[in-house]
Amino acid sequence: MGLWTRPLPDGPFAGQSLRDLHSGAPRPGVAALARAGAGTSGSSGVVVTDRWGRSATHDAVVVTCQSWLLSARIDTEEQLFDHPTWMAMDRSHYAQSSKTFVMVDRPFWRDRDPVTGRRVLSTTLNRPHDPRHLPARRRRRRRRRARHHLPVLHLERRRPEVAGLSTDERVRLMVRSLGEVYPGVDIASHIVGEPVTVSWESDPNFMGAFRGALPGHYRYQRRLYSHFVRDDLPPAEQGLFLAGDDISFTPGWADGAVTTALNAVWGVVRHLGGSTHPDNPGPGDAFADLAPSTWTPPSPAPP
Ligand SMILES: Cc1cc2nc3c(=O)[nH]c(=O)nc-3n(C[C@H](O)[C@H](O)[C@H](O)COP(=O)(O)OP(=O)(O)OC[C@H]3O[C@@H](n4cnc5c(N)ncnc54)[C@H](O)[C@@H]3O)c2cc1C
Known part of the structure; x- marks a missing residue:
């Protein structure tokens, strides 16, 4: 509620809150996500359609709901993510x-x-x-x-x-x-x-309480967590960022939701052509040092 109601301190919207900028209320739930200009191969924005059928195209979109909802309740165009990312979402396990x-x-x-x-x-x-x-x-x-x-x-x-x-x-x-x-x-x-x-x-807007990583899921979690920093994405997959509890490394705790949101913001800034201040590098700038390690299976024990 603080983020929603507190006036922005500076910038072009200084003095206004997010609530002011959104006419006092959030929009209805998202029903569909698709690439603008379907059939084209370029990164042309993402069309967000709400449950009452109103559509708007955005240059960048941050998805913060549980990722299963992208296949279970939100009509998400398959080309927006590659198969390894879909698989990582599919393998998510939620605690009850x-x-x-x-x-x-x-x-x-x-x-x-x-x-x-x-x-x-x-x-x-x-x-x-x-x-x-x-x-x-x-x-x-x-x-x-x-x-x-x-x-x-x-x-x-x-x-x-x-x-x-x-x-x-x-x-x-x-x-x-x-x-x-x-x-x-x-x-x-x-x-x-x-x-x-x-x-x-x-609850139809959740698929479980929070992610609970199972043994063997490290690679999927790393894949989702690191999605924001990928620079190998084809244009058809650009502009969509995942954030929130179930892609974090500490699911079930608000800290992970906040840190993955900061990651996504960094991804959005870069996607829109911006960058962080050189004295204050963002998570993606420092990713080579901070990234979760790549896990390789231990070699089998000698007989
Ligand atoms: C039972 C329980 C106990 C917890 N206890 C603690 C605790 O003690 N300490 C702690 O730090 N954390 C705790 N957590 C975790 C904490 O609640 C989460 O880490 C945090 O809420 C995650 O924030 P988020 O923004 O990622 O996701 P959420 O808070 O889950 O927000 C996702 C939002 O997306 C919305 N949504 C879903 N579908 C759509 C759609 N189609 N369109 C638009 N919006 C949609 C949902 O309604 C929801 O509001 C607990 C969680 C649960 C469930």
Whole structure:
């Protein structure tokens, strides 16, 4: 929200925010990506069509959604990427994550156990019986001038077996399992609100929570991460840049989304004919030193 609303400090649009420059709202979701002037071999811009059919041609486009969406939900012209890049996207593996939020009457987890003197409940990583629970989060909501505390029990699971369960069933399952860890706390008696659940793997704008690199996937990850700096791309593949969590080397953490975005910005600047200041080289300028190493399989152990 800060990036969206903060006024730009300098340049031709100084004083205006991205929100101002976009008439107050982002455009609808992208439905199709194609090379402008289909059938021509030159780099003639990328046509972005939104879900209501409006098209606009851009000299450069940065794709920040999960890369599976480029084949599953966005009509992406195949020629925009070469086959090795498509294969690397196809081999991406996404971790599952399902979170359920329940409003409770008060932050009862702060109560002290009269015997131990410790809090009765705290963040709980409950393996292997149940993968993960993160209770005891307190959310603050600013409403008019007063601050209301909104105590929310936050329950998380990273296993597929909850996928078919209703929200109520998820809460029942997780509360029961927390009850095994904290037999003295009647968690259910504190629940006051309708539970809400988010499952990233079944959200149409995501294909899973975040990338989870599997053994043997290093080459694919390197390929996607390094796409921004490739200068061997034919014109038909130029102008499209990948960025975001699932092409980063630290998926599941916002840092990787930010660094890959900076990489893509460097790629866009170069694509549009610009360059970085000589005293402040960008990631692509320093890539020879910073690039992830090229991995070669170890030679087989001698018999
Ligand atoms: C359950 C969970 C817990 C996490 N916990 C942490 C944490 O504790 N710390 C941390 O640092 N990071 C955490 N992360 C990771 C962090 O959320 C990501 O690294 C970060 O959000 C990635 O940013 P991004 O811009 O690459 O992608 P996203 O934030 O995923 O943004 C991609 C956007 O693309 C949009 N989109 C999809 N399809 C289209 C389309 N067709 N047209 C237009 N837009 C589209 C999506 O709606 C989405 O808004 C967590 C992620 C999850 C899922």
